[in-house]
Every structure is written in structure tokens, then in C-alpha cells.
Amino acid sequence: MDWETIVQLLFASFQTGSIYALLALSYVVILNATGILNFAQGECLMLGAMAGVALLVGARLPYPVMFVAAIAVVALLSVLSERMVVRPLVRRGAPLIALILVLLGVMMVFRHATGLILGKRPQFAEAPFGLEPIKLTSSLLILPQTIFIYLTVALVFLAIWFFFERTRVGMMVKIVGIDAEAARLVGVNMELVTVLAFAAGGAIAAIGGLLMAPLSAASFYMGLTPGVKGFVAMVIGGVGSPVGALLGGIVLALVETLAASYLSSAYADGIAFLVLLLMLFFRPAGIMGSLATGGR
Amino acid sequence: MAMAIVVASARAGLARRGAAGWGAGALVLLLLLAVPLLITNQYHLAIIKQLGITVILTVSFNLIFGYTGQLSLAHATFYGIGAYGPAILITKLGWPIWLAVPVTLALCAAIAVVVGIPTLRLAGYYLAVATLALATLAEVVVWQWQDLTGGAYGIQNIDPVVIFGTPLKGANYYYVILGSVLLVLLLQRNLMASRIGRAFLAIRESDSAAAAVGIGVAYYKVLAFAISAVLAATAGVVYTFDYLYVNPFMFGLENTFLWLFMVLVGGLGSAAGTVVGTILLGLIPEVFAFVGEYYILVYGLVMILVVLFFPTGLIGIAARLGALRPGRQGASTLAPGGELAPATERG
Numbered sequence: 001m002d003w004e005t006i007v008q009l010l011f012a013s014f015q016t017g018s019i020y021a022l023l024a025l026s027y028v029v030i031l032n033a034t035g036i037l038n039f040a041q042g043e044c045l046m047l048g049a050m051a052g053v054a055l056l057v058g059a060r061l062p063y064p065v066m067f068v069a070a071i072a073v074v075a076l077l078s079v080l081s082e083r084m085v086v087r088p089l090v091r092r093g094a095p096l097i098a099l100i101l102v103l104l105g106v107m108m109v110f111r112h113a114t115g116l117i118l119g120k121r122p123q124f125a126e127a128p129f130g131l132e133p134i135k136l137t138s139s140l141l142i143l144p145q146t147i148f149i150y151l152t153v154a155l156v157f158l159a160i161w162f163f164f165e166r167t168r169v170g171m172m173v174k175i176v177g178i179d180a181e182a183a184r185l186v187g188v189n190m191e192l193v194t195v196l197a198f199a200a201g202g203a204i205a206a207i208g209g210l211l212m213a214p215l216s217a218a219s220f221y222m223g224l225t226p227g228v229k230g231f232v233a234m235v236i237g238g239v240g241s242p243v244g245a246l247l248g249g250i251v252l253a254l255v256e257t258l259a260a261s262y263l264s265s266a267y268a269d270g271i272a273f274l275v276l277l278l279m280l281f282f283r284p285a286g287i288m289g290s291l292a293t294g295g296r
Numbered sequence: 297m298a299m300a301i302v303v304a305s306a307r308a309g310l311a312r313r314g315a316a317g318w319g320a321g322a323l324v325l326l327l328l329l330a331v332p333l334l335i336t337n338q339y340h341l342a343i344i345k346q347l348g349i350t351v352i353l354t355v356s357f358n359l360i361f362g363y364t365g366q367l368s369l370a371h372a373t374f375y376g377i378g379a380y381g382p383a384i385l386i387t388k389l390g391w392p393i394w395l396a397v398p399v400t401l402a403l404c405a406a407i408a409v410v411v412g413i414p415t416l417r418l419a420g421y422y423l424a425v426a427t428l429a430l431a432t433l434a435e436v437v438v439w440q441w442q443d444l445t446g447g448a449y450g451i452q453n454i455d456p457v458v459i460f461g462t463p464l465k466g467a468n469y470y471y472v473i474l475g476s477v478l479l480v481l482l483l484q485r486n487l488m489a490s491r492i493g494r495a496f497l498a499i500r501e502s503d504s505a506a507a508a509v510g511i512g513v514a515y516y517k518v519l520a521f522a523i524s525a526v527l528a529a530t531a532g533v534v535y536t537f538d539y540l541y542v543n544p545f546m547f548g549l550e551n552t553f554l555w556l557f558m559v560l561v562g563g564l565g566s567a568a569g570t571v572v573g574t575i576l577l578g579l580i581p582e583v584f585a586f587v588g589e590y591y592i593l594v595y596g597l598v599m600i601l602v603v604l605f606f607p608t609g610l611i612g613i614a615a616r617l618g619a620l621r622p623g624r625q626g627a628s629t630l631a632p633g634g635e636l637a638p639a640t641e642r643g
Contacts, residue, residue, distance in 0.1 A: 037421040037425075039421075039424075096419070097365055102600050104424075108599070112590045115590060116590050228429050231429075264440070270433035273429035273430050277414060280414035280415055
């Protein structure tokens with residue numbers, strides 16, 4: 001295999017890995033702030049993609065406007081699901097299993113309501129920078145969308161880092177993640193933190209969907225697989241770690257690419273399960289995690 | 297239809313000790329044995345047979361989820377393996393049935409153990425997502441590995457079970473299914489009445505409290521998972537020799553959600569509730585016909601409503617209305633404050 005093919009495969013892996021990383025990050029943000037694993041995150045990715053297509057193709061909005069609008073819609077839906085469904089259970093002190101079930105229900109509702117309302121036909125969004133590949137060398141191509149994905153994901157991670165490390169609100173959320181009781185005692189607004197977490201999680205996942213939409217068709221059932229893989233990426237990187245989310249996403253994508261080239265691309269989707277199992281067997285804390293912070 | 301209600305209420309009535317309960321039970325048994333004689337319409341009989349298979353599935357799901365409190369989303373996977381295993385081993389490798397079936401069941405137990413050991417020592421959602429990933433992998437494999445599984449076509453022309461020269465088909469096979477269902481119910485009842493069952497319930501209420509009284513939490517969780525996997529696989533085996541044809545749709549996640557739904561609506565953590573929920577939802581597909589293939593949307597909504605407002609399911613509602621003595625039907629899996637659930641709900 002010549003180096004150009006390898007680089008080409010790396011480009012593809014980093015692209016897919018970035019999307020996994022975004023999903024993993026969305027899990028991390030909500031998990032750290034609330035202790036809840038939001039099963040509906042994969043569906044938020046799907047909703048982002050579908051909303052994007054609907055606004056771009058249906059409402060003919062200019063791309064930047066559509067981008068922001070789609071993210072806002074999904075963030076809103078995410079917060080709504082938390083308010084209506086999660087909050088009452090948490091207030092009641094319901095066991096974790098009830099939360100898991102209810103979020104599974106939300107996942108089903110998002111998925112199939114979207115199918116009902118927006119139809120079953122997969123649709124592509126227009127690529128904001130066109131689909132003409134850029135030639136780096138005589139046989140090395142890269143799509144503008146790929147570069148766009150790299151940049152956007154890097155931006156998102158930077159923004160999250162900035163939020164948690166350099167803003168007051170972000171530090172509030174971080175504190176809740178470290179010790180919720182203590183945070184409550186020092187007067188942190190827990191409601192606000194939860195709303196922010198769900199909004200941010202939904203938004204990040206939606207961005208992933210929007211980035212994917214020009215490359216793979218948006219359909220109502222597209223959310224499950226990325227949702228599962230985002231979780232696996234989070235476990236690889238270390239549950240609760242944003243850096244881990246990025247690392248985990250890339251590692252998972254690399255492993256999938258390897259598997260696809262040596263086995264068959266049809267099984268690439270299934271490899272995530274084996275990776276998850278291996279990680280849980282040998283290093284459940286992940287790359288970045290220590291068992292003290294992970295495994296909530 | 298009336299018979300179904302009789303069955304359901306009589307099964308629930310078995311919770312009552314005393315002659316009345318046993319009398320009702322004997323009557324139910326007689327009715328069940330007479331079904332192929334009473335119901336001559338082959339289509340209706342097929343529905344009842346399918347219902348029996350589904351009961352095995354939901355009861356085994358209740359075992360891991362209702363009684364032990366662990367959510368596994370790979371139930372359809374074990375069902376599918378239970379169905380495909382004998383099909384592949386018998387038709388493609390020529391194995392005899394008495395070898396193919398136990399090997400398949402052992403395989404499912406092994407998978408459950410391998411998946412369970414790393415995931416069950418962590419928080420609840422690890423098992424949920426790991427089994428979700430397993431279900432995804434299984435679906436991919438069964439659709440793609442066409443040489444082994446026949447891809448979209450599945451495996452056809454499986455030979456029926458032959459006893460003393462008579463092939464067990466149609467009405468005869470009904471008794472196989474009935475026997476299996478009763479066996480599974482009996483097994484489950486004995487299991488839950490034993491030390492093992494009490495360990496399951498204790499784990500459901502609180503991992504740490506159970507560990508504090510010396511229960512090997514990880515061991516029992518994996519045990520529960522393995523048993524439920526083997527039972528689900530049994531349902532698959534029973535299915536294979538009924539329909540004599542297996543197809544990849546058996547592995548679908550929608551099936552798992554359906555069984556979860558049945559258990560939830562009937563009453564999580566209650567065997568009688570599970571049976572009631574299964575029969576009820578199994579016999580009323582017409583209700584969902586108008587939503588077409590988006591029936592999962594309805595499931596999702598009802599699931600949310602049930603968890604929010606009726607966590608004890610139908611059986612809980614019946615108990616509250618005084619129709620049943622709570623007994624072992626303590627559906628406290630979803631009740632608020634797991635560690636604080638009232639002790640009167642059990643035993």
C-alpha cells in the first residue's frame with residue numbers, strides 16, 4: 001500500500017472520527033453535568049441533519065443561517081425532552097433504570113416522529129463548499145467538506161475548552177461535574193446547569209449531523225449507529241473526558257478503517273461492539289480516565 | 297378472546313394461596329390442553345402458538361430486567377441465535393437435533409457471560425449500550441454473512457422434529473410450545489423462590505446493600521443475564537421447529553423494544569404482569585395498525601407515559617384496585633427511590 005493511499009485513508013478516518021468525537025463530546029457534556037447518559041444524542045445528530053436538509057432545501061435559507069437555526073432547534077428539543085421527561089423523574093428520586101427507559105422512549109419518539117413528519121426518503125444536503133475534490137498531489141484528493149469538518153470540530157472542542165476553563169458559567173458546570181452536592185451547597189444554579197448541559201449536548205450532536213449531511217444521506221434512522229459509536233468513542237477515550245472524546249473518536253475510526261480494509265467494509269459497523277468489549281475488559285477507564293472519574 | 301382473559305386473570309389469580317387458586321389453575325390447564333381441539337382455525341392457532349413463544353421471551357426479559365434490574369437490549373439477538381443456531385447446524389452441517397440445540401444454548405450462555413462480565417460490574421447504562429452494540433453487530437453479521445445465514449433469504453426447509461415417526465407440526469406442535477411455556481414459567485417461579493432469586497431482587501433494589509449482606513453482585517448479575525439469554529434462545533429454538541424457516545428480521549431491535557414494552561405495560565418485576573402484558577399487546581395489533589410502521593413511535597410515547605405515571609404497570613394498577621394480593625408481584629423496579637422501596641412489596 002503506497003503512502004498516498006494511506007494518507008487518503010487517514011483523511012477519511014479523521015473525518016469520520018471527528019464526527020464520533022463530536023457525539024462522544026455531547027455525551028460527556030451531559031454526563032459530567034448531570035450524571036445522565038442521554039440515549040437520545042444519536043437522534044439529536046439525526047435531527048440536526050434532517051433539520052438542516054429541511055431548512056436548506058425546503059425553506060431555502062442561506063447556509064450559515066440554516067446552520068445556526070438547525071442547531072437552535074435541536075438544542076431546544078433536547079432541553080424540552082429534559083424538562084418534560086427527565087426532570088420529573090429526577091425530582092422524584094426515581095432509580096437510574098427509569099431514566100434509561102425514558103430516554104430510550106425519547107429516542108424512539110424523536111426517531112419515528114421525524115420519520116412520520118419528514119418522510120422516509122433519505123436526502124442529501126448541499127455541500128456548502130461544493131463537492132469538487134481539491135488536488136493536493138497528483139493522486140491525493142481531499143474534499144472541501146472534509147476540511148470543513150476538521151475545522152468545525154476543532155472549533156467546537158476549542159469552544160468547549162474555553163467554556164469550561166475560562167468562563168464563569170463553564171466553571172459552574174465543571175464544579176457540578178466534580179461534586180454535585182458541594183456545588184448545590186455553594187449556591188450553583190443546578191437547574192441552569194442541567195438546561196445548559198442538555199442544550200449544549202444537543203447542539204454538539206446536531207453539528208455532527210449537519211457536517212455529515214452533505215456526505216451521507218440524512219434519514220430518520222441514521223441516528224442509532226453514530227449514537228452507539230459515540231458512546232464507544234467516549235469509553236475508549238475515557239468516560240467524562242472531553243479530550244478523551246476527541247481521542248476516542250479518532251481511535252475508533254482508525255480501527256474501523258483497518259477492519260474495513262482487512263476484513264470487509266460491510267462488517268465495519270459491527271467492529272465498534274468488539275472494540276467496546278475489549279476496552280471494558282482491559283481498560284474500562286479509557287485512555288484519559290482514571291477509575292476515580294470514570295465509570296459513573 | 298374471552299379465553300385469553302380467563303387465562304390472564306387465572307394466572308394472576310394463582311398468586312392467591314388456597315384451594316380457589318389451585319382450582320382455577322387446574323381449570324386453566326385443562327383449557328390450555330384443549331385449545332387445539334377448541335380452536336380449529338389454523339390461523340388463530342398459529343397466533344396462539346406465536347403468543348406462547350412471545351411469553352417465553354417476555355418472561356425471560358422480565359427475569360433480567362424486572363427482577364434483577366439490568367436492562368439488556370440484545371434479547372432479539374439471543375432469540376435470533378437460538379433460531380439460527382439449530383437451523384445452520386442441522387441444515388448446513390448435518391448435526392443431529394439433540395446436539396445442535398444444546399450447543400446453541402451453550403453458545404448463547406457463553407456470549408452472555410463474555411458480554412456480561414465486563415459490563416455488569418459498571419453502571420446500568422453500560423450493559424444497555426453494550427447490548428445495543430451487540431445487537432447491531434449481530435444484525436450486520438446475519439445480513440452480510442450470506443454463506444452462513446442465507447442473508448435476506450434466511451434458511452428454509454428445516455426438517456420438523458419427529459417423535460416416534462410422527463412429525464410435530466401444526467396442532468401437534470402446539471403442545472411442544474405449551475410444554476415449553478409451562479416449563480419456563482415453572483423454572484422462573486422456582487428460581488425466584490430460591491436463594492438465587494432473592495439475590496436478584498436484592499441486587500435490583502441496591503447493589504451496595506446487596507454486597508453488604510454478602511451477595512456476590514457481579515456473579516448473580518451475570519448469572520441472571522446468562523439465564524435470560526438461554527431462555528430467549530430457547531424461544532428461538534421453539535420458533536425454528538414450528539415455522540421451519542428463519543429470517544434475519546428476527547434479530548431486529550424492534551422486537552426487543554416490543555418485548556420491553558409488553559413487560560413494562562404488564563408490570564415490570566411481575567411474572568403475572570408480564571404474561572398479561574404479553575397477551576394483551578400480542579392480541580391487539582389492530583390497535584397499532586393505523587399508525588403503520590411507526591408503531592414504535594407509539595411505544596416510545598407510551599413507554600414514557602408508563603414510566604412517568606404508571607411505573608408498576610397494569611398489575612400495579614390491579615393491585616392498587618385491590619384485585620390482587622401484592623405478594624411477589626412487587627413491581628418496584630421503577631418505583632421512586634430504589635433503596636427506599638417499601639419492603640412490603642416483596643415476599
